[in-house]
Amino acid sequence: MRHQILVPTDFSDNAWSAALYALKLYANKPCTFYFSHAWTFLNSGSRTHISQSYIEPLIENAKEQLEAVKEKAKLESTSSDHEFETIFSYGSLMDSIEFANKEHNIDLVVMGTKGATGAKKIFLGSNAVTVINKVRRAPLLLVPKKCTFETPKKILFPTAFTRFFGEEIMRVKQLAELHESTIDILHINKKDTLSDIQNSNLESLKTSLKDFEFNFNWMPDYNTKAHAITDFIKDNDINILTMINYEHSFIENLIKEPVIKKLGFHSRIPFMVIPRID
Template sequence: MDIMKKILVPVDFSEHSEYALHVAAIIAKQHNAGIVLLHMIGMSDSVLANSEIAEEAEAKYYLNLAKDKIKQYTEKEYLKGISLEAIIQNYKDFEEVNNVAEEKNCDLVVMGSHGTSGISELFVGSNTEKVVRTSNVPVIVIKKPHQDFTIKKMVMATDFANKSVSAYIKADTFAKLFNASLEVVYVNTTGANFIGYDIVDKRLKAFKKELGKDVNINFYSSPSVERGILKYCQEKNADLLVIPTHGRKGLAHFVVGSLAENVSNHAQMPVMTIKM
């Protein structure tokens, strides 16, 4: 991917989806890309199929409401000059977002999230997690408003799992698009889950061999992987955290599962997930 052509933005008309839309607009202007807005109504098939006057009126009401709201979104001042396409679908399953992204040849999905308590709660059990888990297109998750969105430093967390090389290559492609640096971090947990240097070194050599070039890997020790990733990003003043995902089998082991109690760092920074 030499250029970015289209960005898909799923919207539910919440403030968080507008945060995502604003960021998508900034990226679109930086790369002369278009934006595809997607809203999912989620009405039951029985309502849509029912010819009763009340149900038909209800279906029309929600469809017209969605049309009015999405029209208001397309008229945002920050979207001026951007090629826009608005889609309203009666999807109830957020896995459908991937289908739209592929049908419309989108290079990136940008969406908002209400999560506030760290990486795990950012994804697990949310609609965002469903999109992240099933999207073949990289997803950037936005959690707060950004007046500016300049990516200068990207950090990719890896556990050297199978196919993590493909995730690195995609991350490196985006880093070049954003004119950003890309750092790779491996977090080794202290305590009972500590992995010996010999094992880690073996994984690292296999990673570099498959990649076909030498890449500097930063090692960071922390009581938990989640906390280590966030703390490393904080210390390095990263603008974007990249996390590889394992597709339908769920996210990488350092994303799925409960966080240690009282995680002190919050993933307020943007997170890009890339399917391996």
């Protein structure tokens, strides 16, 4: 199986860190890495006053930078089964991702995030939040600023067991297969019992994961789920956090909150958001 990995870039150090993480995560797998750049002309005045002779060199420069990123990735890759392509487009980041998803059947989008910066401590950054909200074709792996690759021995999957696990759980299993990772299932609840529906969903999950090493973990709901997840990550040496982006889910609440201090959540490890399948 050849994996199709999309790495959007704005040519920042942040974006390059995400690219490096992707290369190492898939170091032993046949992959095609698509480096994409969405070019938009930002002008506070009227577009009609800007000549094409001014814009064209800017476009050419961006294309050259994109090609340079691809060549740099080739040098970093340690696998002869890795292939590299570029996708240069005009318009928004979302348009670029949607185009790549449709044309190349992308398996995973890997993006760098700005993390907590400045007085407001913005979580993820506006681009990442937009992509989480709108991308429905492929999972999104958000790589924090300055995150260095560690072999993902442990993957965290928080769940309330309130929904049946369909194709979405395949994404967690595919991630675990890359490095034979253990899957830590985390349930956060004030009650110490599960409903009949929750028990049924738990049993179906166990069946789905029968060929994987996994652990079931229960935590009381203290303060916020964000605090519980953050503490579990820290205490259990988790390498990647995964969640399914259901409607009215924890992720939805998380990305609506701009001030991290109120949430107590700031992931220092990659965060894979799995789109729900409607």
